[in-house]
Every structure is written in C-alpha cells, then in structure tokens.
Amino acid sequence: MINYIKKRDKIKKFTENRRTFSLQNPEQRCFGYVKGESTTEASGQKRCDYIICFDFGKDDNNPLSPTNYLFVELKGSDNEKALEQIVSTIQYFLQKGIIRGKHADCFVVSGSCPTVKTQEQILKAKFLYGKPPYNYKLQFKTRLAEYKIEI
Numbered sequence: 001m002i003n004y005i006k007k008r009d010k011i012k013k014f015t016e017n018r019r020t021f022s023l024q025n026p027e028q029r030c031f032g033y034v035k036g037e038s039t040t041e042a043s044g045q046k047r048c049d050y051i052i053c054f055d056f057g058k059d060d061n062n063p064l065s066p067t068n069y070l071f072v073e074l075k076g077s078d079n080e081k082a083l084e085q086i087v088s089t090i091q092y093f094l095q096k097g098i099i100r101g102k103h104a105d106c107f108v109v110s111g112s113c114p115t116v117k118t119q120e121q122i123l124k125a126k127f128l129y130g131k132p133p134y135n136y137k138l139q140f141k142t143r144l145a146e147y148k149i150e151i
Contacts, residue, residue: 002034002038002051002098003034003038004032004033004034004053005032005033005034006030006031006032007030007031007032007033008025008028008029008030008031009023009025009028010024010025010026010028011023011024011025012025012031012033014033014049014050014072014074015074016049016074017074017075017076018111018143019074019075019109019110019111019143019144020074020109020143020144020145021050021072021074021107021109021144021145021146021147022144022145022146022147023052023070023146023147023149024146024147024148024149025148025149026148026149027149029054029055029149030054031052031053031054031149032052032053032054032066033050033051033052033053034050034051035049035050036048036049036050036051036071036085036089045088045092046084046085046088047085047088047089047092048071048072048073048082048085048086048088048089048106049072049073049074049085050070050071050072050074051069051070051071051072051089051093052069052070052072053066053068053069053070054066054068054149055067055068066102067102067103068102068103068104068105069093069099069102069103069104069105070104070105070106070107070147071086071089071090071104071105071106071107071136072106072107072109072145073085073086073106073107073108073109074109074110075108075109075110075111076110076111077110077111078110079108079110079140082108082110083108083138086106086108086138090104090106090136103136104136104137105136105137105139105147106136106137106138106139107138107139107140107141107145107147108138108139108140108141109141109142109143109144109145110140110141110142110143111142111143124138124140
C-alpha cells in the first residue's frame with residue numbers, strides 16, 4: 001500500500017539539485033504525493049523522485065481512486081537514466097494494478113545540455129514505441145517544469 005501525503009495547497013514545489021517541479025492547484029483540490037524511493041520494496045530498483053496523484057473523485061481516502069498521475073524525475077543531466085527510473089516506477093505501479101486504465105504524465109526536469117533536443121526525441125521514441133509501449137505523455141524540461149491541475 002502506498003501512503004500518499006495529502007495536500008490542498010494552491011502551489012506545491014518539489015525541488016532537488018536546483019531542479020523544480022511546480023504543481024499549480026488554483027482550485028485547491030486534493031492531491032497526494034509520495035517520494036518514489038518509498039515504493040522501492042525489496043527489488044532495489046531505482047524509482048523516479050516523486051509520484052503525484054489527483055482527481056480522487058468522492059473518496060479522498062482511497063489510495064486507488066485517483067484517476068491522474070504525474071511521475072517526476074529531477075535529474076542533473078543524465079536523461080537516459082532519468083527515463084529508466086520513470087519506466088521502472090511505471091512498471092511497479094502497473095504490476096500493483098494502481099495505474100491500469102488511468103491517465104499519467106511524466107516529467108524529466110534536468111540541467112541544460114547541448115544535445116538534449118536530439119536525445120529527447122530518441123528517448124521519447126523509446127518510451128512510446130519500446131517494449132512495452134506506454135501511452136503516457138513524456139516531457140523534458142530544463143530546470144523548471146510546471147503542471148496545472150484543472151477541472
């Protein structure tokens with residue numbers, strides 16, 4: 001069972017290594033988050049830094065009720081490793097039946113890198129068309145990513 005920290009903040013910032021993911025929540029809807037490393041269990045697999053969920057419907061207390069997930073990795077410059085950590089986390093959540101049939105967006109927030117655009121395209125292709133393919137959006141951002149929870 002995953003124990004999300006529940007919040008209703010208008011703005012919640014997740015920061016590591018001068019990389020920031022900013023969650024905009026103007027309606028102050030309930031959202032939950034957990035550090036990815038807390039989902040590791042015995043496998044020892046690396047997970048992404050944060051998993052954020054929202055749209056709990058009528059039951060804010062049911063950890064399986066959210067319909068939207070955000071997988072966030074705040075990384076220095078190794079975008080390939082960041083993607084591996086996101087994929088590992090998604091696989092874990094799929095195996096546990098947590099995100100089957102649900103919407104997810106994935107974010108890699110990294111430092112600037114001169115070849116990041118070409119690398120992004122290659123990694124996005126691996127993510128979307130690899131084995132198995134994931135029907136989730138993957139975005140690469142430099143230093144700051146923002147996401148707005150909308151009704």
